[in-house]
Amino acid sequence: MFYQPTRIHNPHDIHKIGCFAKTGLESIIFWTMTTVTVDNKKIWDSVLTHIEQDVSRASFLTWFKNTSIQKNDGSVISISVPNTFVRDWLQNKYHSSILRVLRGEIDSLRSIEYVVSRVGTKEVLEQINQPTQIQQLELGDIYIDKDDNLNQRYTFDNFVIGAFNELAYAAAQAIIKNPGISYNPLFVYGLTGLGKTHLIQAVGNSFKRNNKNTKVYYLSAEKFGIEYTEAVRGGRAHIFKEKYRKYDVLIMDDIQFLSGKEKTQEEVFHLFNTLYDNNKQIIFSSDKAPKKIVGIEDRLKSRFEGGMIADISVPEYESRLAILNAKVRQTNISIASEVLEYVASAVQNNIRELEGVLNLVSAQCQLKKRGLAISEVKLLIKNSLKPQRTISINDVIKTVSTFYGIEERELYQKTRKKEVVKPRQVAMYLLREDFNASYPYIGQKLGGRDHTTVIHAYEKVRRDAGRDGLLYKEIEQIKSVLYGTN
Numbered sequence: 001m002f003y004q005p006t007r008i009h010n011p012h013d014i015h016k017i018g019c020f021a022k023t024g025l026e027s028i029i030f031w032t033m034t035t036v037t038v039d040n041k042k043i044w045d046s047v048l049t050h051i052e053q054d055v056s057r058a059s060f061l062t063w064f065k066n067t068s069i070q071k072n073d074g075s076v077i078s079i080s081v082p083n084t085f086v087r088d089w090l091q092n093k094y095h096s097s098i099l100r101v102l103r104g105e106i107d108s109l110r111s112i113e114y115v116v117s118r119v120g121t122k123e124v125l126e127q128i129n130q131p132t133q134i135q136q137l138e139l140g141d142i143y144i145d146k147d148d149n150l151n152q153r154y155t156f157d158n159f160v161i162g163a164f165n166e167l168a169y170a171a172a173q174a175i176i177k178n179p180g181i182s183y184n185p186l187f188v189y190g191l192t193g194l195g196k197t198h199l200i201q202a203v204g205n206s207f208k209r210n211n212k213n214t215k216v217y218y219l220s221a222e223k224f225g226i227e228y229t230e231a232v233r234g235g236r237a238h239i240f241k242e243k244y245r246k247y248d249v250l251i252m253d254d255i256q257f258l259s260g261k262e263k264t265q266e267e268v269f270h271l272f273n274t275l276y277d278n279n280k281q282i283i284f285s286s287d288k289a290p291k292k293i294v295g296i297e298d299r300l301k302s303r304f305e306g307g308m309i310a311d312i313s314v315p316e317y318e319s320r321l322a323i324l325n326a327k328v329r330q331t332n333i334s335i336a337s338e339v340l341e342y343v344a345s346a347v348q349n350n351i352r353e354l355e356g357v358l359n360l361v362s363a364q365c366q367l368k369k370r371g372l373a374i375s376e377v378k379l380l381i382k383n384s385l386k387p388q389r390t391i392s393i394n395d396v397i398k399t400v401s402t403f404y405g406i407e408e409r410e411l412y413q414k415t416r417k418k419e420v421v422k423p424r425q426v427a428m429y430l431l432r433e434d435f436n437a438s439y440p441y442i443g444q445k446l447g448g449r450d451h452t453t454v455i456h457a458y459e460k461v462r463r464d465a466g467r468d469g470l471l472y473k474e475i476e477q478i479k480s481v482l483y484g485t486n
């Protein structure tokens, strides 16, 4: 045969060979044109070989797994990527390296584009980030009153009552009618995402609405502890005590955080006695029944048990469906009842997840301008719910550092380098927001930092992510790697 195996990377070269071959042997033209295909796989392998030498194994696998050349017309190459997370990352971090290697292979290359080859949850999350296009079902924590710390979003108007929470609801209503008398304290407990915060804040908001003069205050036990410790350190303990003793209704969320904090418990105990003796209403919430919380003094536990204890359990199917219907009614979005029924049957653990899935479904309906098939909803659920596997704090730190392209150990160091400060703040935010780690614990883990630094970081990221589309997206992308939803 005349044919010499030629590695042709640019399809235009086929034409050149064709022209060349035309000079004599017609049969060879045909043979050449059909056999010499552009070997995109080889080109991409060569890119990967180059890049692999420059990055860590973990980064390489994270960013280049499931990538390939999808199209190559000699001047534009389309690289297929599994999700927008990878697309953005390749575009931002690896684009110039990829371009350099590809140019070495293909002289005529003008540009590269990254194409997501599979539509999944991340595209929807990305779109949610565009408020003008997508109406969100949830408003987020944007309406927090500085004076009483209550979020106006939590009211009884949007609180669905079912068998799972009716006892807690009834107790809450009794308190609103007769504060400080019927049930004092009210102790609400239940697993995460079942509506404790919503319920106890709704009580606070009702008081506010009914009587402007009622002094209500809401805060988490953890925040109380931190504020108290700071006040003691700063010689302001008396001001602190005075502040909390003036409230008519004090709502303390997540008191399991008091576990092991003896001094703070002592302060809560004395505060409780003062308020109680003055018929002021106190409301506590916790993830466990008082008896089951370890590391809390017996005398405080007996105070917790002295009024009304109400648990919130996991909502049954009818309640889950009612919650979905109520949330849909609050917006102008219409979602088919079969879809809502499917979501209600498939998402069983808690209301927060139920809301999350509904947000995704709603966003995707708006994007596609049509209703979703059950199979699409199924996929969405599969991709969006957190996996059961436990994700360690080290996983979070590792993923964040890989994402921002810094060394893991840098997150532990005290450096103030700009390229480290932001990733560290994001790591702190995630540990708090998604893992409910305590501020002091996060501080200790990430370079022995003070809890106030962590609070500052957490609040900053939360604020900025609300404003800054890019940061929001970055966080969603980190989560997608962490929870394996891509």
Ligand code: ADP
Pocket (backbone or CB within 6 Å): 158, 159, 160, 161, 165, 190, 191, 192, 193, 194, 195, 196, 197, 198, 199, 323, 351, 352, 355
């Ligand atoms: P918890 O404090 O128990 O972890 P939250 O009060 O934060 O749970 O509730 C999680 C989410 O579910 C919130 O967005 C809340 O508004 C919503 N939610 C909880 N319970 C209900 C309910 N009964 N009806 C409607 N929405 C609810």
Ligand code: MG
Pocket (backbone or CB within 6 Å): 196, 197, 198, 253
């Ligand atoms: Mg809560």
